[in-house]
Amino acid sequence: MVTLRINGDEMSLDDVDPTTPLLWVLRDHLGLTGTKFGCGMGQCGSCTIHLDGRATRCCVLPIRDIDGMSVTTIEGLSEDDDHPLQEAWVEAGVPQCGYCQVGQLMSAAALLADNDEPSDDDIDRAMSGNLCRCGTYTRIRSAIHAAARAMR
């Protein structure tokens, strides 16, 4: 039986096939559908969550490999939907279709937790695993800078 701490709550996943990637546990078993499926091979970043604080692609992450670890999803990113990145995203009008944006936000949040004044290169490195087919990259970059300023 696998136990995870998800958004602060202890969860015992006794009925779940332990080979199941965390993505599908979140979406199908726990109803946390903010985390998205995009590729199933860790290529696109739509499924990015925080695993013990690190940005991690969870579509290729069987839960048996992360027993006892702590997971944060978009649903747990902020208390009142007020993470500076969420506010900066709305302010800058970043989203187009919006599908990849949760993954983008989770990667950006992990970056800012480590680096409160990232350069463009820092941002490009941290965000290189997150694809956006709508092409919102320039606004993502400026919104991360704006959120970093707000957090300093």
Next chain:
Amino acid sequence: MTTTSIDPAPQGVMNVSRRGFLGGLVGAGSFVLGASWPLASARAASVNEAFAPNVFLAIAPSGVVTIIAHRSEMGTGIRTSLPMVVADELGALWERVTIEQAPGDRSFGSQNTDGSRSIRRFYDVMRVAGASARNMLERAAAARWNVAHTECTTRGHEVVHESTNRTLPFGDLVADAIALDPPAAEDLRYRTRSELNYVGKGVPITDGQDIVTGRATFGIDATLPGMKYASIERPPVLGGTVRAYDATATLAVPGVERVIELSSSTAPHAFKPLGGLAVIGTSTWATLRGRQALEVEWDDGANASYSSETYDAALLASAQAGGRVVRDEGDVDAAFADATRTVEANYELPLLSHAPMEPPCALARVTDDLCEVWAPTQNPQTAQDMLAGEFGLSRDQVVVHVTLLGGGFGRKSKADFVVEAARLAREVGAPVKVTWTREDDVRHDYYHAVSALSMKAALNGDDDVTALRMSTAFPSISTTFDPTARHGSDGELGQGFSDVPFAVPNIRVENGEARGHVRIGWLRSVANIYHAFGVSTFVDELAAARGRDPFEHWLSMLGTDRDLALGDFYSNYGEPLERYPYDIKRLRAVGQLAADRAEWGRDLPRGRGLGFAAHRSFLASVAVVAEVDVTQDGQLTIPRIDMAVDCGLAVHPDRVRSQMEGAAVFGAGVALAGEITAKDGRIEQSNFHDYKIPRIYEAPQDVRVHLVESGELPGGVGEPGVPPIAPAICNAVFAATGKRIRRLPLARHDLSWS
């Protein structure tokens, strides 16, 4: 600045407060208006059979204004922009407007969200709806105050009587407005540009907060109690069938319940499901594991002969041969016979896949007398029609709920994935959600056509261009609906090819034959992608051959300012040329604007270069200056893109900008690495590792959008930014390295220089 006129007069606004429309979407006692299509009398004829309003607006006694969004939201912001137009004419406060998404229903008019036409086709009707409701609220207030309604106006969710400073909130007037007839067309007054608070300025997108919190509901997020999951192994070759299969290991996977064989699609494939073997289970993961364990023997059928290597060579030969003459002006053969010299080049572009970040998916529940689906569809009425046919139901027994779309780009206009879910739900007797894997998506798309173009110019002794002979060949979208089709449609050929705008006395445009072996569909800007690439690269090549600056040369090729005269072969995106002329002056102006803002001609070191391309499509003109940086060992980056855009009135300028920024990335993807190939009928790519779309560090780093201030009729926005991007980038590569790119993508080429 002029104000866009409503043309012709509006008609068909109706007070439907007591007719039970909108079901549970708005509260009882609301004031509800429907407005039918005001533009084309041919379309209005169908409206007259029975009242069929295509826009709804409701005001509840609480004052909450509900506006129905009937077009699909896939990232353009249309769910915000059209309701915003209604709210502005009405005088509503945006904070007190609620937006409800319409299900598929002919009552709303066309819901087929493609062709960059939501604003151009519905901007006027939204204004009529808003202005009509305002008129009725003004009349209701005027009666209370015993003044002339023409003395009243609305502002900030209230009716205002200016001279006495009296106000009444909308909600207080609902009961009175319900009893009123809508105004006659001649009594409607539209706000002038200076009176508008939202149009031309914009509001935050309505789904923004839900998106950044993960609460937004896309198709893949839809659930129902008791729902089963399905994953389908489809025939690897189009039209292939299951010869034999063994599901023993699949059925042994925990959570797998059944394997269902679906009949294969036969040509014409149209929007039909492909067939294959569906694994049904209690979770997505169970179905994926079950699929991996399936053993299937396929009968590939006739399309197994399709391999890109041989097909593409034949396609180029077909382009060179031409055949069907689409446009013929002057005497091209005589001009070539008299030419002092000629310039010739061929261009080749591959198949492309849409790859929306949300793959195709749908949830369905089917009983004997009701079929309900939840799907990220661009075209809910087509899904409704197909499902009604599938189950022998009437249209009102088929409910298509439109979710947010995690990208569309044309892929989600097709209902194949919706029908799959419904067939399985019927078979299983429980709700079923079908989710395509990325591999399913890349291998079974409705691909953007592979293409080849042959371009020739004749020059005389003065080095003037005396003739152009242009030929294009590509498997037409028509082949998806008619396997015997061999030529492009007028619509495809008119996307940047038969409408070539250059002032050359002798022009012949031809189209060679091509067959389809995979499903060909429309992808963001469609045939404009390859036509703009061929035309804009060739003009750049001509400039080099003539020793001229590429931008100055392009200006000279345009000739005098005029409305381009084009024959019956040209469909102008479904709009009359009198209403939306092909205006050379506007095209020239965006070219000049892009060149000015990009500081065309500025000095750059070796390895850096600027490239220019301009293109009119979907009734908007976009010019691009791309700056590239190519290291000596051939690594390419795109530091900057300048885009000048004339889309007529920009109803929501920020969403116009965001569409253009996105188009720069989408177009860069076409240029850089986008390529789908087939071998033995099977698609060789499968996921983002081998079908590459730009990442943040590969995309243009700085995209500057320069909008032309315009009060002209709104044109398209979603697609027109894409076509000029790839040729501008490749022309910049030529400027930087001297290497001419005639075959996309750039990933095929060694760009190193010394």
